Amino acid sequence: MITLKFRLLCSKTRVTPTRKQTIPRLELSGALILARLVHSVSLSLPVLHGTYLWTDSMTVLYWICNRKGWKQYVQHRVEEIRKLTNPSVWNHCPGTQNPTDLPSQGLSAKELLKSRLWWDGPSFIARAVINTPELGDDCNEEAEVELLRNPATFTQVLTSQDQTKECPVACMSNLMNSSHYSDIGKLLRVTAYVLRFINRLRGTVDRTDCGSSLNGKEITDAEALWIRTIQKLSFDCEFCYLLKPLGPCPPLIDQFGLFLDDKQVLRCRGRINLSQLPLSGKQPALLPSNHPIVALLILKAHESVKHNGVNQTLTFMRERFWVLKGRQTTRKVVRSCVTCRRLGHSYGSVLPPDLPTERVLEDPPFSHTGVDFAGPLYINVVNEGQSNEGQSNEGQSNEGQSNEGQSDER
Structure with a gap:
C-alpha cells in the first residue's frame, strides 16, 4: 500500500489586473504563475521524481495541449507554459476540490487552519489517482473564442543573382531587419549562420562542419554583404553608373574617386595607395550617415577606443570606413552611448603629469x-x-x- 504525505511548500498569487479580462484568460494567467513557480522550485530542490500540475479549467487545458493558433494574449502565455513544463503533466481538478479557490471564497484564517482541503489537497491525490481528461479535436466555446481565424503564413525566400552588368541586387535588408539589433557583432554572427545555411543547401560547403563555430572568413563575408547592401540602398545611382556609365556622372564619384573592388564594395580612392597599409586603410569603404548599421559600427569603434571622445572614435572609424557627415554622425552616436551617459562624461581625458x-x-x-x-x-x-x-x-x-x-x- 502506497503511503502519501503532503506538505504545503510554497504558494504564489497575484491581484487581478485593472484591465478587464475574461475568466478563462485569468485562469490561464494562474496556470502561467504555477508553471513559473514549479520551474523555480525544480531548480532549487535536488531531486524530483515526478511533477504533476492541475487546473480546474478545461479551456486552459485545451489551450495548453493543442497546437492550434491562438490569439496573441493566449498564444504568448501558452508558449511560455510549454517552455517551462511538459503539456503531458497537466491534469484536471474539479472546481469543488480546488484548494486555491478557498481564499477567494471568503474563508477566514481560522477556517483555513482547520481546512483539510487547504493543507492536504484534494482527496483523489491521496488515492494516487491522476485525473487526465481526454481532449478531442473539438474545442468548447470559450476556447474557440481565442482561436485565430485564417492565421497568416510567412515564408522567407533568399534569392541570389550573379553580378552582371546591371545593378547588383541587395536582398539582406528584405530578409533581416538590422534595426532589431543593438550589437554589430551579433548581427554579423546571425548573418554568417544564415549564409552558412544557404551554402550548405547549395552544396558549396562540407556538411560535416555543421557543429563547428564561425571562422573569421565567414564573419568578414557577412560584413561585406551588409556593406554592399547599405551602399546599394544609399548609393544606387553611383553603383549603376560605375557598372554602366550612362548619363551624367554623380558628384560623389568625382568627389571621392569612387570605384568598385573585387567584392563589389564601393571604395574611396585616396593618395596613399603606395603605402603598406591594408586596403581598408588606403581605400576606405563609403557609408551613408543615416543607416542603423552605420550607427552600430560607430558604437563598436567607440567601445574599441575605450569610450573616448568624438575625435578618437572618428579616427578609429576612418581606418576602415568613410562616413558621410562623419563628425556629426559620430557625435550623435557618442552622445547616445549608455556607458558614457551613466558616467556623466566621456572618460577619455587624462590628468596632465607633473612638470619636470x-x-x-x-x-x-x-x-x-x-x-x-x-x-x-x-x-x-x-x-x-x-x-x-x-x-x-x-x-x-x-x-x-x-x-x-x-x-x-x-
Whole structure:
C-alpha cells in the first residue's frame, strides 16, 4: 500500500489586473504563475521524481495541449507554459476540490487552519489517482473564442543573382531587419549562420562542419554583404553608373574617386595607395550617415577606443570606413552611448603629469635650456678664460642630427 504525505511548500498569487479580462484568460494567467513557480522550485530542490500540475479549467487545458493558433494574449502565455513544463503533466481538478479557490471564497484564517482541503489537497491525490481528461479535436466555446481565424503564413525566400552588368541586387535588408539589433557583432554572427545555411543547401560547403563555430572568413563575408547592401540602398545611382556609365556622372564619384573592388564594395580612392597599409586603410569603404548599421559600427569603434571622445572614435572609424557627415554622425552616436551617459562624461581625458624638476626650480635665467629640432642650429661654446655669467648649466635636445657645435675662436 502506497503511503502519501503532503506538505504545503510554497504558494504564489497575484491581484487581478485593472484591465478587464475574461475568466478563462485569468485562469490561464494562474496556470502561467504555477508553471513559473514549479520551474523555480525544480531548480532549487535536488531531486524530483515526478511533477504533476492541475487546473480546474478545461479551456486552459485545451489551450495548453493543442497546437492550434491562438490569439496573441493566449498564444504568448501558452508558449511560455510549454517552455517551462511538459503539456503531458497537466491534469484536471474539479472546481469543488480546488484548494486555491478557498481564499477567494471568503474563508477566514481560522477556517483555513482547520481546512483539510487547504493543507492536504484534494482527496483523489491521496488515492494516487491522476485525473487526465481526454481532449478531442473539438474545442468548447470559450476556447474557440481565442482561436485565430485564417492565421497568416510567412515564408522567407533568399534569392541570389550573379553580378552582371546591371545593378547588383541587395536582398539582406528584405530578409533581416538590422534595426532589431543593438550589437554589430551579433548581427554579423546571425548573418554568417544564415549564409552558412544557404551554402550548405547549395552544396558549396562540407556538411560535416555543421557543429563547428564561425571562422573569421565567414564573419568578414557577412560584413561585406551588409556593406554592399547599405551602399546599394544609399548609393544606387553611383553603383549603376560605375557598372554602366550612362548619363551624367554623380558628384560623389568625382568627389571621392569612387570605384568598385573585387567584392563589389564601393571604395574611396585616396593618395596613399603606395603605402603598406591594408586596403581598408588606403581605400576606405563609403557609408551613408543615416543607416542603423552605420550607427552600430560607430558604437563598436567607440567601445574599441575605450569610450573616448568624438575625435578618437572618428579616427578609429576612418581606418576602415568613410562616413558621410562623419563628425556629426559620430557625435550623435557618442552622445547616445549608455556607458558614457551613466558616467556623466566621456572618460577619455587624462590628468596632465607633473612638470619636470628643472622647470619648477628657482634658478637664474638660462640655467636650464632646451632646443627642438628645427633645421641646422649653431651653438657657440664659451672659452675657459671668459666669464661664466649667463652660461647654461644644462642643455637638453631632442637629439636632432643637424645640430652642430661651433667655437667662437676660429
